[in-house]
Amino acid sequence: MRGRAALGGDAQARRGGAVRSLFRTKPVDRIVAEGGRGEGGELKRSMSLLQLTLFSVGATLGTGIFVVLGEAVPKAGPAVVLAFVLAAVTALFSALSYAELAGTIPVSGSSYSYAYATLGELVAWVCGWCLLLEYAVSVSAVAVGWGSYLNEFLDKAFHVTMPAAVSNSPGDSGGVVNLPAVAVVLIATLLLLRGTSESATANTIMVFLKIGVLVFFCAVAFTAFRGGNLTPFAPMGWAGISAAGSKVFFSYIGFDAASTAGEEARNPRRDLPLAIVLSLAIVTAVYVLVGLAAVAAMEWTDFELSGSEASLARVLDEASGRSWPSMVLSLGAVVAIASVVLTVMYGQTRILFAMSRDGLVPAVFQRVSPRRSVPVANTVIVAAFISVLAALIPLGRLVDATSIGTLFAFALVSAGVIVLRRTRPDLPRGFRTPFYPLTPLLGIGFCVYLMVGLGSVTWLVFLLWTVAGLAAYFLYGRRHSRLASIAPGGAAGDAPGAGKEPS
Template structure:
């Protein structure tokens, strides 16, 4: 078979589904309900943008950051509907990597999987960095002390050496994941409920200081500012696809995966818009500063009441709840690598299943990599690098829906994208537009990441691919 045909050879959908759950040394256990899957996606998403990125986006768009969140949500919804269809058709752990393998071929699947490594691993690191900021805010409010900059900031930031706090939360999440999927899902459910309660508390406090004058002018930086902020806050919607990485551990994947994806995005969007409106209404947008913005919600809560206890509550909620983002996104990364390993594209160690029915070595290796990123790279650079990789993967998923509907209209689907083909086409276009709004440095980093990925594929993945080995 010619090389070009090998690179574009697709893996039969029926085979992908049949191999689901199987790893080296055992199988994953189906324990997750619709409720747990929905909270998994909410846990991976809710809090990432509001707790960490909001303060950096407001200076770009002003009060119109509310529109930025809405624009990003519409873009996410278009892709979420495509994810829902493919998750209900190909209910396996590989998420968009597996969908691309079934629709666009091995090379595109590899590129998608490589983007997912950027999306999941880097977003975990970015959130872990924000977690350290809230931990400091909480300790300062409660005890009047703060951890040294040397252990709470990345190198290159004021006084930063190694961000030990970011590494600590990654280690804690890893410990939970190694205990088992059911235990991780239960812990996540508790953390998500705490997170929602804290954000609703923030809204209640901030609206007491709401001043309509703070919203005038509403779009001070113009449409360009709204779009630029939307490109950045799209990072806050990363995670709604987390349920799709649990396809091999869901009890009823064809029915529950699509529902969990759509329900989680609806919850997240409603909370984001409400919190963003409360924040810019309580504090003039010109008072938001990008530096030190990671703990901006605590600051706004304190100003609204004129006391420190509201900020203490928000900081505590963030310290507890942002941990759920680290937990669920780290989980997603390990399951994608599990699927890629099963196809031979990454080493076999990533598919080895331990006695608790979890990929132990996979989890430890991913945690070590994420810890290095979290300890050494600043937040802003991580967030934008994550956005571009995610948008690229989402565009591939939208195209995948179009291709699979054309090639295999007979496949059973637990969900169908409405207004087909307009929805996936528009979803792909919106992803490309948001990618265009990201900076040149981000594009350069993304290009270099893709080049490294292609080198890895041709040096290892292409030579070890199980699909290629079958044709000699």
């Protein structure tokens, strides 16, 4: 009896150890110490505060205004302006949490690395897996919108359009394969392969162009300002504003892009938090101004008929009665939306870099070119995957799938702030979230609220993606985890010269 009891106790202990190993945390000191290093070379610290801020602005500004406005206005009417504010408040709470963790754990993995340090390996894996969905699908969605504006420009300037079969996705107005979407992904890939400094310079130019184009849009649209277009202001009530807020949250995805550059920033502890907060402020101001100009210039019921991808160009057509303003807008969008593709692709490659360094994805993703100081194979693989999505999947389905994965990751970052404040209050922090713990708790609450507002099909896709991710973790990630090999039995282990991290 005692022998069987002992055997049962041993089995129970093994099961308990196996469960604990799923939530082992990686010491912050170890995460920071490993920063920048990969197989074959190191990432180079070359990005200034301005470049980091514009990286986040480049990844964010344009995604919603150029692509999603036509889908959000029919849900909320003129109150789409409040929908942008609702999404901005949600993003702000998450941004403040991102700012604290980016200044505390300045590495490339963004919320994946933050979750690994605070919530454990399994949660970090799920977060990283959701980020793969967020980044890959958001790039694909923007690439689809880029093709629409390219067609708009060609039509206005040269009275020619690309055939629907090669410019639309399957199931979308006779589309077979979206070749323009593939083309913009390839352009971004070539820039990324040239080096981080070169990519940042190209992005800076494109962001200034993008802001100039949107200022031009407002200047023209406000000449057709009609107060009657703003009444009734909220025809669908709060439910419509909330539904539109869930939709336009997609337009705030990307403000965290600076946090993926933690290992290539010159002064990460100071610059990363500033870049995140500054970029969100710039983007929100532009979104509200452009949204107001759009709904005041064109009857909100006409947005549903104008087509979602190039809705701003339609507003200018109606506001000015001429074709050249929308031609200028379309040309600017063709160049400017490319910056979103560039910066978000950059973010995805750096998150995969961090996951590969931890052994959770294959080593090919952390191989750095000694000559270019960039992960070449990683970038090429990501570009190929995104190209397939952009070529074959319609825009609307991409937007919602991106939003739910992003909201989930943002909620985990807010939770991570609370955990790290309790477990490692001694860590140096370049920024501290104000009104703690209210701010991160509100961040979690707003994210959950907007997730609930998304449709059942979106939730089904999210759940299927999560199940696939869990299967990948147990079949590959858990077996190859470097933290497990460093700390048998699930303990986190110590970094050289560091105190033990609670797990």
